[in-house]
Amino acid sequence: MRPLFHPALEDIRPEAILYALSDPERAAIYAQLAGAAGGGTCSALGQLGDRVIPKSSLSNHFKVLRESGLILSERQGVEMRNQTRFAELDERFPGLIKAILIAYGQIPEQPKAG
Amino acid sequence: MRPLFHPALEDIRPEAILYALSDPERAAIYAQLAGAAGGGTCSALGQLGDRVIPKSSLSNHFKVLRESGLILSERQGVEMRNQTRFAELDERFPGLIKAILIAYGQIPEQPKAG
DNA sequence: TCCGTAGTTCAGAAATTCGGAACTGTTGAT
DNA sequence: ATCAACAGTTCCGAATTTCTGAACTACGGA
Numbered sequence: 090m091r092p093l094f095h096p097a098l099e100d101i102r103p104e105a106i107l108y109a110l111s112d113p114e115r116a117a118i119y120a121q122l123a124g125a126a127g128g129g130t131c132s133a134l135g136q137l138g139d140r141v142i143p144k145s146s147l148s149n150h151f152k153v154l155r156e157s158g159l160i161l162s163e164r165q166g167v168e169m170r171n172q173t174r175f176a177e178l179d180e181r182f183p184g185l186i187k188a189i190l191i192a193y194g195q196i197p198e199q200p201k202a203g
Numbered sequence: 204m205r206p207l208f209h210p211a212l213e214d215i216r217p218e219a220i221l222y223a224l225s226d227p228e229r230a231a232i233y234a235q236l237a238g239a240a241g242g243g244t245c246s247a248l249g250q251l252g253d254r255v256i257p258k259s260s261l262s263n264h265f266k267v268l269r270e271s272g273l274i275l276s277e278r279q280g281v282e283m284r285n286q287t288r289f290a291e292l293d294e295r296f297p298g299l300i301k302a303i304l305i306a307y308g309q310i311p312e313q314p315k316a317g
Numbered sequence: 318t319c320c321g322t323a324g325t326t327c328a329g330a331a332a333t334t335c336g337g338a339a340c341t342g343t344t345g346a347t
Numbered sequence: 348a349t350c351a352a353c354a355g356t357t358c359c360g361a362a363t364t365t366c367t368g369a370a371c372t373a374c375g376g377a
Contacts, residue, residue, distance in 0.1 A: 103306035107225035113218050131324065143367050148325055167323055167374050182306040184298055192217035192296040245355060257336050262356055281343045281354055 093155060093162050098177050101158030106182070109157040110189055114142065115150045119159055119173065120195035123186075128170040159186075207269060207276055212291050215272035220296070223271040224303055228256065229264045233273055233287065234309035242284040273300075 110116045117137045122129050131151055135142050142150070151171060154160045158178065162171045178186055190196045224230045231251050236243050245265055249256050256264070265285060268274045272292065276285045292300055304310045 103303070104225050104227050104230070106306070107221045107303065111218050111221035111225050116218070132322090144324070145326080145367050145369090146365090148323095149366080152325090164324090164373085167321095169324065182302070183312060185302040185306050188296070188298040188302040189217070189221065192220070192299050198297060246353090258355070259336050259338090259357080260334090262354095263335080266356090278343085278355090281352095283355065 093164075095155060095161060096158045098158070098174075098181055101178065101181060103182060103185070105157035106159060106178075106185065109153050109159055112150070112153075113193075115154060116189070116193050116195070118150055119154060120190055120193065122160060122171055123173050123175060123190065123195075128172040130168045130170065132168075207278075209269060209275060210272045212272070212288075212295055215292065215295060217296060217299070219271035220273060220292075220299065223267050223273055226264070226267075227307075229268060230303070230307050230309070232264055233268060234304055234307065236274060236285055237287050237289060237304065237309075242286040244282045244284065246282070 110119060114137060118134050121134050131144070131147050135144065135147050151160070151162060151169070154171075155162050158174060160171050161174055162169050164170075175186055187196070191198050224233060228251060232248050235248050245258070245261050249258065249261050265274070265276060265283070268285075269276050272288060274285050275288055276283050278284075289300055301310070301313070305312055
């Protein structure tokens with residue numbers, strides 16, 4: 090298996106982020122990861138609502154998320170642990186990811202501070 | 204010519220917004236419109252950098268922007284005036300569009316209030 | 318070694334995008 | 348009224364991308 094490619098923070102392109110999250114299935118996967126503490130595996134996230142995502146499609150979704158810079162994947166034994174790169178990304182593109190998750194209704198809207 | 208379709212505010216989908224702006228050419232067009240006071244025409248925005256966008260492609264870009272809910276187009280004489288629906292959209296998806304424009308470097312990063 | 322599980326790669330079908338050419342709709346001139 | 352010029356749309360074929368079942372690779376346990 091080819092080693093997994095992860096872009097360096099400075100190589101992450103906004104168009105890749107938007108493209109990756111413009112697919113509701115991928116956005117839902119990402120949102121799950123953003124919520125899950127441990128780092129989700131592919132199979133754990135393979136069922137969204139009533140549809141079972143075929144595993145080749147799922148693998149591709151993770152690849153798109155990974156190569157866009159949204160997530161970090163590393164093999165751990167027989168499975169793959171995935172976690173978001175939220176903190177890094179929020180530094181590079183302030184407010185972007187949070188605004189997207191809010192737009193999708195995956196996290197409640199933030200009240201203004203103060 | 205078919206009448207131009209514009210989605211109602213409540214029908215606008217985040218995936219459509221992200222998809223529309225995941226194309227750097229469309230994002231640049233949108234950013235120009237967001238900056239231009241008057242409402243830009245297709246031909247006025249048909250040249251970005253060194254590339255001349257073919258007019259059928261340009262027409263399609265505007266269609267995608269329009270049908271995603273990002274812009275409002277209306278015929279004015281022989282040409283088409285386009286303007287953003289920024290205010291509306293910002294109400295529906297708070298912070299989203301601004302964060303995207305910032306990510307693309309099209310507007311300077313906003314300082315935190317206070 | 319052999320088996321089961323997790324995920325990747327391959328390959329062909331289906332869907333999408335791109336853009337040149339033809340077309341529509343509007344204005345202004347004769 | 349007719350014509351020409353112009354802005355933008357639609358059509359359609361070529362190229363690209365996406366989707367997913369099937370085959371495959373990688374790891375761990377017995």
